Amino acid sequence: MRCTICGNxxxxxxxxxxxxxxxxxxxxxxxDHGMLEAAAPLDAKAYYATEYRKKFTPSLVAPSSDxxxxxxxxxxxxxxxxxxxxxFSGPGKALLEIGCSAGQFLAHCRSDFExxxxxxxxxxxxxxxxxxxxxxxxxxxxxxxxxxxxxxxVAAFQVLEHVEDPAAFLAEIRRVLRPGGKIILxxxxxxxxLRSLWRVPAYEKFYFHEAHxxxxxxxxxxxxSRNLGLTVEELQFCQDYNAFNHIFWHFNNxxxxxxxxxxxxxxFPLDASQPVAAQINAxxxxxxxxxxALLAGAGLSSNILLLLSA
Numbered sequence: 001m002r003c004t005i006c007g008n009x010x011x012x013x014x015x016x017x018x019x020x021x022x023x024x025x026x027x028x029x030x031x032d033h034g035m036l037e038a039a040a041p042l043d044a045k046a047y048y049a050t051e052y053r054k055k056f057t058p059s060l061v062a063p064s065s066d067x068x069x070x071x072x073x074x075x076x077x078x079x080x081x082x083x084x085x086x087x088f089s090g091p092g093k094a095l096l097e098i099g100c101s102a103g104q105f106l107a108h109c110r111s112d113f114e115x116x117x118x119x120x121x122x123x124x125x126x127x128x129x130x131x132x133x134x135x136x137x138x139x140x141x142x143x144x145x146x147x148x149x150x151x152x153x154v155a156a157f158q159v160l161e162h163v164e165d166p167a168a169f170l171a172e173i174r175r176v177l178r179p180g181g182k183i184i185l186x187x188x189x190x191x192x193x194l195r196s197l198w199r200v201p202a203y204e205k206f207y208f209h210e211a212h213x214x215x216x217x218x219x220x221x222x223x224x225s226r227n228l229g230l231t232v233e234e235l236q237f238c239q240d241y242n243a244f245n246h247i248f249w250h251f252n253n254x255x256x257x258x259x260x261x262x263x264x265x266x267x268f269p270l271d272a273s274q275p276v277a278a279q280i281n282a283x284x285x286x287x288x289x290x291x292x293a294l295l296a297g298a299g300l301s302s303n304i305l306l307l308l309s310a
Contacts, residue, residue: 003028004035004166004213005220005227019209020055031223034190034215036208042164044140048120052211067102067127075104077263080238080305081157081186082108088182089113093152096176098141099159103128110134113153118144141172149178157186158303161212170228174310183230183308189237190217193300194249202253218299221306230308239301242266243291244284 002009006028014027014034024037082105085095089112100106100117102124109115110132117136119125125136137144154173163169173183194203208215216224218235225232245262249255256262266284270277295301 001026001035001038003031003033004164005033005224006031014215015204015208017205017208019206021210023208023210025208025215028220031220032190032217033220033223034208036210036213045120045138047211049122052121056209056211065121065123067121067124070124071102071104071107071127071131073260074101074263075107077240078105078108080236081105081155081184084234084236084305084307085109085153085155085184086112088153094150094178095153095155096151098154098156098173099162100124100128100136103132103134105155105157106134107132141169146176148175150176152178152181153184154181155184157184158188160185161187161214161216164213166214166224167228170224170230170308174228174230177310181310182233183306183310185221185306185308186238186303187214187216187221187306188212189299189301189304190215190220191300192302193239193295194246194302197295197298197300198246198250200249200253203249206255216304218304221304225306225308230310232306233309234305234307236305237296237299237301238303238305239292239295241302243288246291 001011003011008028008030011026011028013024015025025034026037027034093113095109095113095115096118097106097115098118100119103117106115106117106128115134117125117128117134118141119128119136120138120140122138125138128134128136154177156173160166160169170183177183192207194200195207221235222232241262242264244266245256266288267281268284270280272278292301
C-alpha cells in the first residue's frame with residue numbers, strides 16, 4: 001500500500017476500527033495524510049444513492065434520507081463557503097458544485113452565478129431541480145466528459161475525502177475550469193479537535209468510516225496541490241460544530257442525537273421573562289465564537305477550506 005499523495009510505502013496504522021463497518025486507516029508521516037486500507041472499488045452511483053444515506057444521517061433520533069430534511073439541516077451553515085465564493089461572482093460567471101446534496105449551498109448562489117450541480121443521489125438531484133430549478137448531472141465527474149473550460153468556479157465541499165484518486169479528480173476539475181478559474185474545496189481535518197485536543201475515545205471510531213477514503217491535513221493538501229501545479233491562494237481552518245457539541249462529546253463519549261443544535265449558534269431555551277436570559281445566550285455565542293477562533297488559529301478545527309487556482 002502506498003500513500004495516495006506522495007507514494008510513500010512506509011505507513012503506520014492510524015485506526016483499526018471504523019464507524020459502522022470493519023476496516024483500517026493508515027498514516028503517511030511524509031505528507032501527514034491518512035488513507036483507508038485498499039478495499040474493493042465502490043460502485044459510487046449505487047452506493048451514494050442508497051447505502052450512504054442509510055449509514056450516515058444528520059439525525060440519530062429520526063434517521064432520514066429525505067432531501068428536504070437534509071436541506072433544512074444544513075442550509076443555514078454555509079457561511080464560510082459563501083464568504084469565499086462570492087468574491088468570484090458576476091454576470092455570466094458559471095459555477096459547478098460537485099456533490100451538491102439537496103442544494104443547500106446552491107440555493108444561496110443561484111442569484112450570483114449560473115449554477116449547476118453534480119449529485120449521485122437521485123432523490124437529492126430531483127430536489128435541487130424541482131425546488132431550485134437548476135440542472136444537475138447524475139454521474140461521476142470523469143464519466144461526464146464535460147467540455148473543457150466550462151466553469152469559472154468549481155466547488156466540492158466534503159467530497160475529496162470520498163475519492164479514490166484525488167489527483168485524477170482534481171486534474172479533471174482543472175480541465176473544465178476557464179482561464180482564471182477557481183477551485184474551492186472543503187475537507188474534514190485529520191487534526192480535528194475532538195481527536196487531537198479533547199481526545200474523546202468514541203470519536204476516534206466515529207471519525208473514521210468506510211465512505212472516507214482519504215484523511216487530509218493542511219500539509220497533505222499543500223503537497224497534493226503542488227504535485228498538480230495548482231496554486232494555494234487561501235487555506236482556512238473552519239469549525240462547523242459549536243463548543244457545546246464538543247462539551248457534549250466530552251461528558252457523554254457519544255454524539256448529540258441531532259446535528260441541528262451543534263451546527264447552530266448556541267441558543268438555549270431559557271425563560272425569556274428573566275432579563276438575564278438574553279444576556280446568557282449572548283455570552284454563550286461570544287464564547288462559541290472565541291472557541292472557534294482559537295481552534296482555527298491552532299489548526300484544530302473540524303474542516304479545512306481551500307481556494308486553488310490553476
